[in-house]
Amino acid sequence: MSISLSGILSSLTSKPLPPGYSLKPADSESSDSQSTHSPAEQKFLDYMKMSPAERMHAAMMSQLGITEDEYNAMDPAAQKAVEQKIQQMIQQQAEQNNDKRTGLITDVSV
Template sequence: MSVSGIGAPYTPPVSGASSAASSPSTQIGKTSAQDEFLGYMQKTPAERMREAVLGEMGLTEEALKNMDAEERAKMEEKILATIRAKIEESAEKKTGMLLDMSV
């Protein structure tokens, strides 16, 4: 990295195939923290909430897929009820939404 004077044009680093091939995530076969973050941010709020509820229950999507239809239906109902309760709780906790600015 070099330091340039004030007013000097900024030239961003060039990323090409060589940097992708040398990244730790491709060398090891695991995702980097950046990849995980970007994957998380690409999810919808509903997907994030479902993932959080599954984590609280100690489940994964794969575990749900491996359940029989009846057991999975019961778990899906529990997940939906938990998500609804969290949404309602969140809506009730909204404080400071109304503010009287009159003096």
């Protein structure tokens, strides 16, 4: 028994779709579909696009009470001081964690 992809597609497209459904892939967002997102949805989508390291950095900046715009407006010396404070915070969190597995904290600044 063989199944034809064209037969399946034609049977799908011949029937009307329920409201709110589309045959487009979920990840294919056009520029006009992005404009329909609420500010909260857009903030969430931007957050989900971040890497885990970027998320951790954003969380630490939030704990320090610094926004991304404020950070970008700082001079390089102030940015370096903020980065050092974030490194200290991460190291303190790792030390407070009782998990002493090898490689948990690695200094790659050689």
